[in-house]
Amino acid sequence: MSSRSAAPVHSGAAMGAISPTADAVAGRGSARARASAEGQPRHAALVRITHWLIALSFLALLVTGAEILLSHPRFYWGETGNVNMRPLFRLPVPSSRDMVPTGYGYVLPDANGWSRYLHFEAAWVAVLTGFAYLLFGLFQGHFRRNLFPTFSDLSPKRLATTLASHLRFRRPGAEEAWTYNVVQRLTYLIVVFVLFPLIIWTGLALSPTVEGAFPAAVEILGGRQSARTLHFFVTILLVLFVLIHIVMVSRAGFRKRVGAMITGRVFQSKEKA
Amino acid sequence: MSGISRRKLITTGLGTAAGASGLALAARLAARYGLIPPDSGVLYGAGETLTYAAQRLLTRHSMAREFSHSEISKEPFANEVAPLGAEFQRLQQGSFAEWRLVVDGMVARPGSFPLAEIKSFPRSSQITFVACEEGWSYIAEWIGTPLSHILDAAGALPQVRYVVYRSVQPDWWESIDMADALHPQTLVTYGMNGGELPVGFGGPLRLRVPRQLGYKSVKYITRLTATDNLKHFGKGLGSASPEGGYAWYAGI
Numbered sequence: 001m002s003s004r005s006a007a008p009v010h011s012g013a014a015m016g017a018i019s020p021t022a023d024a025v026a027g028r029g030s031a032r033a034r035a036s037a038e039g040q041p042r043h044a045a046l047v048r049i050t051h052w053l054i055a056l057s058f059l060a061l062l063v064t065g066a067e068i069l070l071s072h073p074r075f076y077w078g079e080t081g082n083v084n085m086r087p088l089f090r091l092p093v094p095s096s097r098d099m100v101p102t103g104y105g106y107v108l109p110d111a112n113g114w115s116r117y118l119h120f121e122a123a124w125v126a127v128l129t130g131f132a133y134l135l136f137g138l139f140q141g142h143f144r145r146n147l148f149p150t151f152s153d154l155s156p157k158r159l160a161t162t163l164a165s166h167l168r169f170r171r172p173g174a175e176e177a178w179t180y181n182v183v184q185r186l187t188y189l190i191v192v193f194v195l196f197p198l199i200i201w202t203g204l205a206l207s208p209t210v211e212g213a214f215p216a217a218v219e220i221l222g223g224r225q226s227a228r229t230l231h232f233f234v235t236i237l238l239v240l241f242v243l244i245h246i247v248m249v250s251r252a253g254f255r256k257r258v259g260a261m262i263t264g265r266v267f268q269s270k271e272k273a
Numbered sequence: 274m275s276g277i278s279r280r281k282l283i284t285t286g287l288g289t290a291a292g293a294s295g296l297a298l299a300a301r302l303a304a305r306y307g308l309i310p311p312d313s314g315v316l317y318g319a320g321e322t323l324t325y326a327a328q329r330l331l332t333r334h335s336m337a338r339e340f341s342h343s344e345i346s347k348e349p350f351a352n353e354v355a356p357l358g359a360e361f362q363r364l365q366q367g368s369f370a371e372w373r374l375v376v377d378g379m380v381a382r383p384g385s386f387p388l389a390e391i392k393s394f395p396r397s398s399q400i401t402f403v404a405c406e407e408g409w410s411y412i413a414e415w416i417g418t419p420l421s422h423i424l425d426a427a428g429a430l431p432q433v434r435y436v437v438y439r440s441v442q443p444d445w446w447e448s449i450d451m452a453d454a455l456h457p458q459t460l461v462t463y464g465m466n467g468g469e470l471p472v473g474f475g476g477p478l479r480l481r482v483p484r485q486l487g488y489k490s491v492k493y494i495t496r497l498t499a500t501d502n503l504k505h506f507g508k509g510l511g512s513a514s515p516e517g518g519y520a521w522y523a524g525i
Contacts, residue, residue: 068406068408069408071406071407071408072405072407072408072409074408074409079340079344079402079410079412080346080402080410080411080412081409081410082346082348082349082350082409082410082411083350083409084348084349084350085346085348097407099352099353112406112407112519113517113518113519114316114317114518116406116519116520117315117316117317117320117321117518117519117520118317118320120317120320120321120324120520120525121317121319121320121321122320123320124319124320124323124324206404206525207524207525208337208404208483208484208485208486208523208524208525209328209332209335209484209485209524209525210328210332210525211338212332212335212336212337212338212483212484213331213332213335215338218338224402224404224410225410228408
């Protein structure tokens, strides 16, 4: 066997099987123990792969979602809504359909066809990836070890200190290269366990077949148009999260942190800590 | 090291082979049980196939939500349609008495039903909503006869898998599978909110498919064709929608 053919197989195995196990072993000793720089990845392979798959599908969902929204940039509350009815609010943007009164004298190109196809395909990628991440998080201890805050983290004083340093966009110290602080932990928990389920729920509530099969899923949200409006609001929250996430990663050292999320390794950088 | 690599190589190889044959088997089974939409081969067909297969497996017999009379929209809305032509106007002036619905394809008794005969068929009504892919919607009462009754009346053969329907609007034709064609809420409608079906909303005849988005509820239908294969219709993608870049299945 030539080394050329062996290499990709080995790296494939390292990505798929070895690292999560190593990660779990490292975590078993002490939850907060800093993994040693040799061997233990900062982020488990599955976390890295799912992170970028989710990032990619989120970008696709956002762009196509915006395109779909342009065909009717008005929002309603309740079961029904159309241009003959009073909207809850409308976005100050032109529309891709000429029957929507927007105040603009022109109509944008219609991109709904491919946007809808890609929106639902990207949604499948996001949901299946999210499911793999959920199983990993539950059974490999990722949630327990990396996301659930410790009891002492939740003291008001500790929370206030961490939050204050976040609000000042202060650069994190080197000790944070190997772990998440309590504000990060709580934010990720909200994204994973609140916003993600909500965006899936409000999206599925717009499917005529799904809402027929599970009418309560729509009624609890206040109706089909309410579900559409909530889908938009949750999107705004997710976009806010992504923006803040990117800013914080930049403050902590963009290349170092992104490098760790790609390769799993933390590079000793020359950037000032 | 090389022993581990070799073992990994073999297991990975076997795993890949098993995975590939598993996928091939799954694809064959999916096709056998009608879980592959006709536009599965388009650019984003994989997502469509997952959606269609999942909904046909899990919600094949689900019912569209129905509402009470008080929930009927006081301000329904319909997109404007292109002028329907001189022939349509002539029929409209005669109160559509000469409107006929042709039923052909894989049926024992091909022919056509005059509007009056369709109105004499068992009457069914539902209060459901029309939801447009653009995002707007309204609730209305729809009155008509189940599509399944018309298929029975024409003697649809057991091997029929799809019903293709056409409109007076040129280049607008659709099709649905039998899960929707035989569904009790799929109606050939001629009435709305207790009265005649207005032309703006698809009168004199509109096929209502309430478990899918509005664009599957084609207005002014003139012809139904029962078939076991959509390959020979248009570009073979199932309907005019995929040819225009929209999904064939709109149950999302």
